[in-house]
Amino acid sequence: MKILIDMGHPGHVHLFKNFIWEMEKRGYEIKITARDKEVTKELLNKYNIPYELVGKPSPGKLNLIKEWIYRDYNIYMIAKEFNPDLLLGVLNPVTAHVGKLLNKPTITFTDTEHAKFAKKITFPFLDVICTPSCYREHAGKKQICYNGYHELAYLHPNYFTPNPAVLTELGIIEDDPFIVIRFVSWDASHDVGHHGILDKIGLVKELEKYGRVLITSEGALPPELEKYKIKVSPEKLHDLLYYATLYIGEGATTASECAVLGTHAIYVNTLRLGYTDEEEEKYDLLYTFSNPETIETDVLKKATELLEDPELKAKGKKKREKLLEEKIDVTAFMVDFIENYPESVSKYH
Numbered sequence: 001m002k003i004l005i006d007m008g009h010p011g012h013v014h015l016f017k018n019f020i021w022e023m024e025k026r027g028y029e030i031k032i033t034a035r036d037k038e039v040t041k042e043l044l045n046k047y048n049i050p051y052e053l054v055g056k057p058s059p060g061k062l063n064l065i066k067e068w069i070y071r072d073y074n075i076y077m078i079a080k081e082f083n084p085d086l087l088l089g090v091l092n093p094v095t096a097h098v099g100k101l102l103n104k105p106t107i108t109f110t111d112t113e114h115a116k117f118a119k120k121i122t123f124p125f126l127d128v129i130c131t132p133s134c135y136r137e138h139a140g141k142k143q144i145c146y147n148g149y150h151e152l153a154y155l156h157p158n159y160f161t162p163n164p165a166v167l168t169e170l171g172i173i174e175d176d177p178f179i180v181i182r183f184v185s186w187d188a189s190h191d192v193g194h195h196g197i198l199d200k201i202g203l204v205k206e207l208e209k210y211g212r213v214l215i216t217s218e219g220a221l222p223p224e225l226e227k228y229k230i231k232v233s234p235e236k237l238h239d240l241l242y243y244a245t246l247y248i249g250e251g252a253t254t255a256s257e258c259a260v261l262g263t264h265a266i267y268v269n270t271l272r273l274g275y276t277d278e279e280e281e282k283y284d285l286l287y288t289f290s291n292p293e294t295i296e297t298d299v300l301k302k303a304t305e306l307l308e309d310p311e312l313k314a315k316g317k318k319k320r321e322k323l324l325e326e327k328i329d330v331t332a333f334m335v336d337f338i339e340n341y342p343e344s345v346s347k348y349h
Contacts, residue, residue, distance in 0.1 A: 004084040007034040013043040014154040018331040039234040096125035134278040153330040162242040177211030182249030210307040259285040262320030
């Protein structure tokens with residue numbers, strides 16, 4: 001079997017990396033195309049995964065559409081030569097369009113209900129839509145649900161063992177309290193009209209009372225916060241999150257990563273998602289604040305409540321045990337479903 005996978009975002013590298021290595025071990029041929037977005041290239045290089053670049057993002061919805069058309073053409077030409085048996089992506093309109101043009105089956109993975117525009121131009125062209133069981137929308141007969149989260153494809157203990165070496169790089173001792181904050185760029189098509197933390201400086205000053213504050217940011221920071229910004233290799237970020245006392249951020253993926261690592265996470269975003277809601281309601285590891293009028297005060301109040309608990313880290317790791325008992329190894333599901341496709345559809349329906 002020959003499989004083409006398009007990486008539209010750095011998170012997709014993490015989602016697919018163990019699947020790629022396992023399938024290659026089994027003798028399958030994998031072709032990777034990648035969008036030149038943030039640290040996607042850096043991650044692929046770090047993991048020694050060969051790839052072909054097919055597009056670069058520019059701000060604005062019109063530019064995004066232009067880029068999709070450009071990527072459609074590039075991936076079509078690559079796929080025509082490679083002749084895959086199957087195309088994979090994450091809510092990826094390009095693989096969906098190319099698969100339809102070449103009459104090849106296309107499977108997409110998605111956990112983002114509010115990406116309405118991307119769904120409109122992707123779902124009609126797909127053969128299978130794989131979603132977590134907590135996905136709040138019904139996607140029709142094409143939908144296959146699995147009892148897990150994207151983040152369990154790479155942070156499940158079968159694949160991830162935390163390495164404390166990253167703490168040494170940052171001058172942190174393992175028991176030192178520290179808070180990781182992540183600010184996103186807010187340039188995705190589904191981010192329009194939404195926001196997260198506005199008073200960044202005020203939040204950081206308050207959190208400093210409880211431990212060292214480390215910031216990772218997709219965009220520029222106010223000059224007053226530059227000294228908090230960390231430069232950690234992207235493949236080491238998960239190690240850092242595992243050892244963190246608390247995470248506060250505007251990105252749902254990183255918040256969910258923390259939850260499955262047993263680190264309490266405060267997700268600050270006016271957009272809500274099925275998987276972050278489940279990690280809050282079922283496992284008490286993640287807390288979403290989405291009311292634009294009270295976000296600032298709500299976040300600080302919750303952060304203070306959590307940080308004043310001396311057993312916070314230990315409690316988080318205990319909650320993680322329950323989560324891992326109840327959820328599946330998502331990479332194992334991906335391998336089984338795709339290796340046995342299309343017969344596997346009836347197994348998982």
